[in-house]
Amino acid sequence: MRRDPDPDRRVDRGGMVEITEKPSVGRRAVASGLIRLEESTVEAIKNGEVEKGDVLTVARVAAIQAVKETPRQIPMCHPIPITGVEVAFELLPDRIRATVAVTSVGKTGVEMEALSGVSAALLNVWDMVKSREKDETGNYPTTMVDEIRVVEKRKGKAGESFCPGSSSSSNGDPNGGHRRANDGSSRR
Amino acid sequence: MRRDPDPDRRVDRGGMVEITEKPSVGRRAVASGLIRLEESTVEAIKNGEVEKGDVLTVARVAAIQAVKETPRQIPMCHPIPITGVEVAFELLPDRIRATVAVTSVGKTGVEMEALSGVSAALLNVWDMVKSREKDETGNYPTTMVDEIRVVEKRKGKAGESFCPGSSSSSNGDPNGGHRRANDGSSRR
């Protein structure tokens, strides 16, 4: 390579973290978040009265797609072979909570994937009920996406390829969410 | 078309809202949201000490890409010719607020685009500072994405194609955000 002997040249570096030599192990992360809505909107969702269709199924499909798209939405994320996505919704009087659990067998964690899924689920709920949430000026006095967080993160030991706790600690029992990862080094 | 005279057939419908006959007018929407972080993390971002690189520039690029990807992340959204995206960050002691303003000349509003941009900006901040936010178990005791909302939405009158207020009410002055859209029919 022809090098230029210019003493002024500046080298600028950076990039996607090198994980080549990390072992592939089972991974699981669960994230959740909520969207605040008018009570009448939650009722309409419950009763299947929303004009644009089945709100929670559309949001679930969008969440699954968003999990798989994570390395495109978050540039520094590695492409990861996702092996499972579970999406759950809880309908409360004035809000809906979405919980997304993601599993993988790979070299890095999947919490960003779970967070992307939650965010997409909630934004799709919003999109489906826009006409019910707008006030007379076209704005949204109530609607807000809130409390998006990681509620659980685990990984298997090196050499194992199974995904720990993928069945016992389902995201259907979000109280289980505060259990800690079993390994402090679970870096992405 | 060969019709089947089965009396039991059931028809199921739905889809993306028809906007063919709506006029193309200037549109603008602003959304904001925040991510709660350790104070030391905000300091590190301010001082350019984050190992993975320039946090706010990466988040800004990702937000712009997410705005453009909105019709892929939100299935019922129409493809919209985006004409401008502005991304601003405010660094507060224990959190960062992202504000995204989107303009377009089109047949439907751009608030979902602005919300997608905010969500992507905040998730990318999270991704860039993961190693600073994790506790010894690999979890995130502090980090949370919060208060994602639409702070402004406007549109021009039919026949006009300019974008109202795109300069006077910049998202740099978020107090301006509570002004209402000038037209109650601003449906998407």
Place this chain on the structure above:
Amino acid sequence: MRRDPDPDRRVDRGGMVEITEKPSVGRRAVASGLIRLEESTVEAIKNGEVEKGDVLTVARVAAIQAVKETPRQIPMCHPIPITGVEVAFELLPDRIRATVAVTSVGKTGVEMEALSGVSAALLNVWDMVKSREKDETGNYPTTMVDEIRVVEKRKGKAGESFCPGSSSSSNGDPNGGHRRANDGSSRR
């Protein structure tokens, strides 16, 4: 440009058809197709008993996404500002027919978009019921996607921007599908 005077140089050309000077007018195309299934599978879909979820809503979302992705799946297709997508399903004893209507205001027709939507709808039905359609060897003795065709295509006159017939001839009445386009020059 430095030209090489080599007498042997060969020039090879081709590309995406030039439509710059064509007028933007309202467009509408409807396509349909069917998937042959076990009768028990159609029953299970009707009764909401399919394990993977709501088959027709997932297929509808996928069809809408496929309509928007057409210029990526079909390289010679131009990007088109889709303004509406309607997806309908008819459940017959041993098959399901999907019909997709697409509207746009643009310089070229949308029949490839409608065909892509139908194809995606049917493949997604297949994917959702795979476990019910497989025989003991893992193969699909019954399942087949068939009769994907354009059933209607229209466009407005130059100077008009509305979409003709978008309401009166809904795809819910597929008998209307054999009406011809009103303009023989409706090239893409």
Place this chain on the structure above:
Amino acid sequence: MRRDPDPDRRVDRGGMVEITEKPSVGRRAVASGLIRLEESTVEAIKNGEVEKGDVLTVARVAAIQAVKETPRQIPMCHPIPITGVEVAFELLPDRIRATVAVTSVGKTGVEMEALSGVSAALLNVWDMVKSREKDETGNYPTTMVDEIRVVEKRKGKAGESFCPGSSSSSNGDPNGGHRRANDGSSRR
């Protein structure tokens, strides 16, 4: 996680099937389908007279891309490391048959990938010959995509990573297509 003690809350679930603990083995699936065309159109393709270019090469490229895009077009499909795609065309007097063979080493089958490839190949043939297939009204009296089906599906045994039969049973001999998968549990 702050739980809301609302007795009315409803939990809604569903998602992408969990395959974390399934072994990675060699996989192969072959699908085929056909497009009905005017005889003069098939002749023109054979003779390289189609204005938009080399029909079969464009269709082949599009099919390969569609195979790789399958998890985006079919939301419940897992991302799969495709290791080979073979696309073949048979030109018959009034139709063209496309056959797509896909191989992978992974945790789930690749028949949806093969089906997506066939569908994309056929729709791209259609797109390339639109001007030849349209009647004076702009419609398509002859053109139809038909008989899209899985003609072969195989997988290796757990522990093996090779792909069975990838050479001996090429898709050039579609009669081989009716052989059954060697393992009834070949679920995706």
Place this chain on the structure above:
Amino acid sequence: MRRDPDPDRRVDRGGMVEITEKPSVGRRAVASGLIRLEESTVEAIKNGEVEKGDVLTVARVAAIQAVKETPRQIPMCHPIPITGVEVAFELLPDRIRATVAVTSVGKTGVEMEALSGVSAALLNVWDMVKSREKDETGNYPTTMVDEIRVVEKRKGKAGESFCPGSSSSSNGDPNGGHRRANDGSSRR
């Protein structure tokens, strides 16, 4: 919006350039570039002897796709309604020159689209002939992509929507490439 009165807060801005109020006019840009190859490789391409298939058709399809993908590959680019793409190749003894012409009717220029197309065309030529260009160590002593530049850029006047010169100055006559744009303000 709850404002935090922290005197230390820092605001960081930036984004995609605002073009809402620019007129939509006809646009055209042409870019070219070349790939240096072994003479035997160029011969093999000319003679249709490359194992992976028809090199120039694959490269042309990839170029067209890349033109349409430009706003995703170049984050600050606006989405643009492309109305035509023409791809030409010149085969010289030791290199191939690709020329890509892009037309649009829009608010900003299309030179980045043309450059993306050229780059994709050349990288795809490389990919198709890798086995012929590698030396015994697996490296590429000869292969190099070079001289990617904009050779022509034009736009119509505001109020006109036609595309200037789209026929008279075809990219088949690259000598025409040095003509200047007719308007110094042709900013993107």
Place this chain on the structure above:
Amino acid sequence: MRRDPDPDRRVDRGGMVEITEKPSVGRRAVASGLIRLEESTVEAIKNGEVEKGDVLTVARVAAIQAVKETPRQIPMCHPIPITGVEVAFELLPDRIRATVAVTSVGKTGVEMEALSGVSAALLNVWDMVKSREKDETGNYPTTMVDEIRVVEKRKGKAGESFCPGSSSSSNGDPNGGHRRANDGSSRR
């Protein structure tokens, strides 16, 4: 499969190279290229005076995204689990050189990924400084992307999964780039 006994049928084949039975080993490739710019533009980049923002960070993000998008931009490329991307820039008086190093553990090389990353980095530099590089006619007398080449390619032995030389021969010392791959069979 219903076979048609037409003696005239023609079979046309081709596709993505079969790599199912190749071992997964550590891979590394480095590519570089340069963009020629006005000296004043390089100065402005160095001094952070470019209006559109931080040129090198935007280019780095775009390069990383392009590396991951390679199988979509280059149809015959297999999807590859990228495990690291490093992007470096050298600022010389009248040009900027970009170097992209890509690592993976997979069945085929990553040189096309590295080349795609370099190309995207350079085109994004161009896009960020367009207004500084244009002359009064809107054209680019100086700007040119040049010398895109593979400067290093390595792979591990079958059975090993580590990535050879990923630390000792960093792309910060491009003189190391001329070392040959250690295995002549490193085909993709």
